[in-house]
Amino acid sequence: MQFSGKNVLITGASKGIGKEIAIVLAKYGLKVWINYRSKPHLADELQKQIEEDGGKAAVIGFDAADESAFIAGVKTVVESDGELSYLVNNAGITDDKLALRMKLKDFEHVVKTNLNSAFLGCKEALKIMSKKRFGSVVNISSIVSETGNIGQVNYSASKGAINSMTKSFALEGAARGIRFNAITPGFIATDMTDELSEEIKKSYTDKIPLGRFGEARDIAKSTAFLLSDDASYITGEILKVNGGLYV
Secondary structure, three states: OOOOOOEEEEOOOOOHHHHHHHHHHHHOOOEEEEEEOOOHHHHHHHHHHHHHOOOEEEEEEOOOOOHHHHHHHHHHHHHHHOOOOEEEEOOOOOOOOOHHHOOHHHHHHHHHHHHHHHHHHHHHHHHHHOOOOOEEEEEEOOOHHHHOOOOOHHHHHHHHHHHHHHHHHHHHHHHHOEEEEEEEEOOEOOHHHHOOOHHHHHHHHOOOOOOOOEOHHHHHHHHHHHHOHHHOOOOOOEEEEOOOOOO
16 A cells, blocks of 8 residues: 555554554554553553564654644644644543433543544644645544444444544545545454453354454554555545444
8 A cells, every 4th residue: 555645643542453553554654653541651562562663653642532632732743744644533432331321421421532532633634634735534433333232322422423524524625635534343353352251252253244353453454545545536435344244
């Protein structure tokens, strides 16, 4: 894959899917800005890993749902590199419980955190990238944005809104040469899924046509494609990466 830009900011990049996205994009020659909100040691370890593999990385800590912090973070990137070429809005939280037990504050906290962070990222990217009339943004959504899920009324609402918002930003960014897309991961193997019993894992995989959980690398490679020049005619799309689940 080819990349005309030189750097990428990834929110929530110190672990999980965000970490794998950082590793993959660094291998394509991009300078990776590793954003974290807590546990800076994980971000530092990832930076060291990328640099030992010959890549370029920097660590930047801020709360992606905080407007002033996000603006300051983007300013730091631009002052260092002269531009922000790519953005991956990956930061997000969950607070699962059945709807009848979910308080309004539980709903608002997840929706506000997840949706605000993606909105702030897209808005700042649009503003900064417009100066060079080039850039690409990928929002990491979720399969539950399309299917819903028991116990995740708040999370599914936030991700569904991100899908719709992505399309609107794509329309506004097109005239400026800036693309906005989203990915909806299905069941991805993580530390959390490793703790599930084999019986529960089988109940999930039986529903997946490809018969297995996805890997974080599957999402990372898909993200790289959407950011890259190879996807230069793709914008406003919601890419399903779920092994054929709910085709």
